[in-house]
Amino acid sequence: xxxxxxxxxxxxxxxxxxxxxxxxxxxxxxxxxxxxxxxxxxxxxxxxxxxxxxxxxxxxxxxxxxxxxxxxxxxxxxxxxxxxxxxxxxxxxxxxxxxxxxxxxxxxxxxxxxxxxxxxxxxxxxxxxxxxxxx
Numbered sequence: 001x002x003x004x005x006x007x008x009x010x011x012x013x014x015x016x017x018x019x020x021x022x023x024x025x026x027x028x029x030x031x032x033x034x035x036x037x038x039x040x041x042x043x044x045x046x047x048x049x050x051x052x053x054x055x056x057x058x059x060x061x062x063x064x065x066x067x068x069x070x071x072x073x074x075x076x077x078x079x080x081x082x083x084x085x086x087x088x089x090x091x092x093x094x095x096x097x098x099x100x101x102x103x104x105x106x107x108x109x110x111x112x113x114x115x116x117x118x119x120x121x122x123x124x125x126x127x128x129x130x131x132x133x134x135x
Contacts, residue, residue, distance in 0.1 A: 028128040029112050029119055034064050036073040036094055039126040043094050044073045055134035062131040071095050073129065080133060081110035081118060090120075092127065103127060 028037060034046035034053060046053060046064045053064040060080055065072030073094035081088050087109045093102045103125060112119035116133045 028121065031130075034117070034130050034132055035128075036064075036092075037128040040128075043096065044071055053132060053134070055132065057133075062133075075108075075120075075129060075131060077108070081120075082113065084110055084113055086110045088120075092129070 027040065035042060036044045044064060050067055051064060052067060053062070055062050057080075059076060060078065061074065061076045063072065063074040073092065075090050075092045077088045077090045079086075079088050087107050090106055090108050091102065091104045092106060093100065095101070106122050106125065106127060108120040108122055108127070108129075110118055111121045116135070118131050118133065120129050120131065121127070
């Protein structure tokens with residue numbers, strides 16, 4: 001009986017955590033502008049005054065950073081998605097106030113493509129980013 005209760009509690013936790021993750025995606029897709037969020041918490045938000053961005057098509061790399069490079073995020077992809085539903089692999093690096101972080105070989109699904117911006121999402125790690133393909 002006790003084992004059954006533990007299993008039911010674990011199952012409920014997994015379902016609820018999935019629901020929380022699923023709520024993050026619509027909120028993220030509804031936002032505009034270049035950004036990086038982890039578990040719904042903004043890690044970097046591009047601001048026209050005080051930030052710069054770059055895109056290298058040959059390397060499939062997007063970078064956004066503050067003017068003094070104190071904060072940034074950079075993602076290198078194996079391919080640039082062109083339509084919603086495509087999944088690509090990427091290496092992501094970003095700063096926080098105390099550290100430099102990375103996620104290598106992360107699967108990113110293009111959940112929205114609008115103009116030169118692409119919304120990328122990884123449900124498992126709750127990683128969300130918007131990049132801009134600059135020509």
